[in-house]
Amino acid sequence: MPKRLFDVVLAAVGLLLLSPLFAVVALWIKLDSPGPVFFRQQRVGRFGVPFRIHKFRTMGHDAPAGPQITVGADARITRAGRWLRRSKLDELPQLIDVLRGAMSIVGPRPEVPRYVAMYPADLRDKVLSVRPGITDLASIHYRDESALLARAADPEREYTEVVMPAKLRLAAQYVDQATLATDLRLIGRTLKALWGHG
Template sequence: MAKRCFDVLCAALGLLLLAPLLLLIAVWIKLDSPGPALFRQTRVGRFGRPFTIHKFRTMRVEPGAAITVGADPRITRSGQLLRASKLDELPQLWDVLRGAMSLVGPRPELPRYVELYPEALRERVLAVRPGITDPASLAFSHEAELLAAAADPEREYREVILPAKLRLSADYAASANLATDLRLILRTLGRVVHR
């Protein structure tokens, strides 16, 4: 209950204070390339329920791989900065406010990757709301570079990166509390400022 109250308070305050910045980013994206300012995608949330995640669009509207590898040519000029600064994640404050996500929790995956979860870990990870940040996000902040160096990026993600992220997410879900969430938020903010 305390976690949800904290999420609602921080998300509402964040959306209110950041409203001018969010509007400027949306206009910049629209001017930079054709398409919507927001990117929407179905992800798997708490208890395995699908939900729509919101991010600022950082790529051109065209078909492509589900994972982003290195300097993906689909990434727009505005998208490069938004990705590097993690500002593309800010619309997820709305997902937190509406109850689909938390500030801290396992990053929500695409349904096709959730199907690969071992049953025991699946139950632990999906028992909590997915989040904007978590230990796996911090550990794999250089994921696009790792995938770019792989001979088969999709296989590297499925067989190496996803299992490692899943273990970190399961460990978080088993011991999460408000104090650990605050530490992870501070670490995430520190990483963003450092970038």
């Protein structure tokens, strides 16, 4: 089965089956804090084409502007947002982006333009040669990234000089080895990680 067909089928089925959960989460977000249900942000997609990613909103709508990375107990995060981030349910609306063709179920996580501008040219071309994904190997390895950055003396520097290069290496590895079987294994590993067994 071609990857795009696999993505469309899985995203469509996922949105259908998870629609009751979406409704409950949307209601919780609205009751917890004023503002929209969804958070949209520009990310860099395949071939460097920008798109707006969908997430459930986890920060206060009127929160002050801050860093584009989340560090530890970020004061901008709402009560509902803390749980959504911990469970990764805030990422589920990206199934919409998969249906739209901007993303894939599995692929390198899309970054904001500011950080993509820091990519080495050879890795940038490779990583951006495929659609970005909801999950990948880096997402599994760095699922506690916020806590990791909170322990650093300079979180921004830690991200740009240590975490981001490591993520890029894992993303390039995925591009070199990507198959449907690889995607299925990564989906399985993601589910295990979310359930606390990986």
